[in-house]
Amino acid sequence: MEKTKLKFVLASTSPRRKELIGHLKVPYEIQSLNIPEESDETDPVKFSKQISDMKGEAVFRKLLNENPSGNYFVVSADTIVCLNGKIYGKPADRNEARQILQELSGKNHSVYTAVTINLSLSGQSHKHSFVEETKVTFNTITNALMERYLDTGDSLDKAGAYGIQNGSLTFISRVDGDYSNVVGFPLSRFVIEAESFLKSKIAHEDLWLNLF
């Protein structure tokens, strides 16, 4: 009996997600469509899940349109920052970045990343989503640290106007929860969720990483 093989497609152009997925050491390719990251949802879990689902489904449909019998494993994600019920996406410019960081300064907020897996297997489609939440605490950001950080331009393509890997570490005092989730992809939880999801759909696979 021939072994099932899946084509792993990451439906995201984020260099952080690419780096995190790379740690799995499995072959994958990137295909992404430009989906507006907008939703009427006010609940952060539903909001991030809806955007992640839309990103993934667009790529999944395109792949199945090209090859309806293909075995695809399409992974999409969306990361947002939330404080007191307000959802923060990516800032439009340096001024908006400063304003967001001033609102987060001296407080703790939540980072939500939704992950969606779209699987097609022998002509059948399956979907699995989950949302991970991590708490992040900022010290009060002094003007000196704020301008030094804004100077780097690191804010501009990131939800909540900061990337935890770089200069914002001068004012981030605590992380409580999954660190990679704040980077943009909850890798250790994905490992567990993906394994369990694949085991439920493909019988007798002992090492899910070999499916790709």
Added chain:
Amino acid sequence: MEKTKLKFVLASTSPRRKELIGHLKVPYEIQSLNIPEESDETDPVKFSKQISDMKGEAVFRKLLNENPSGNYFVVSADTIVCLNGKIYGKPADRNEARQILQELSGKNHSVYTAVTINLSLSGQSHKHSFVEETKVTFNTITNALMERYLDTGDSLDKAGAYGIQNGSLTFISRVDGDYSNVVGFPLSRFVIEAESFLKSKIAHEDLWLNLF
């Protein structure tokens, strides 16, 4: 009155500490002496502090020996991993790395980084040290993830046989506390401690980052 200027010296060759200190955007140089990272201390706070102090003092003394009237700000650090009273430093080889990771697998441990600041100012010496603790939780590490991670060689130069920035994120489920502390230098706390320490020694400085 001429402004006081300090020469910032990082007494560590760790590329992770170099990157973290770089986020401060102040000029600094690296000078490090080869100090054996050994101590009879069994308490993790005292252990890391003793090693950090030794690293810093060696460089500080050398600098003052060359130029007794120099204004130096010498920063050293030591990072250890501790589980159930056992202190883990860097592994000797891949087999020891595997053994350490197997001991940490499925549990939460503490990472301690001690930081020592040695300051010389107008011929007088001052010292300030602190130790930051962060909790890290590992999922149970499967054989597949373990060997993939060991293959990268990332374990070998790191306390506890892992670097949190890379492939170990496939099995790290939680961080509770300062993230940069786990990387090897508690940057946001350093910002606060250094500012307070310098303000106590140098009067009327409103922006400590401009001292360098």
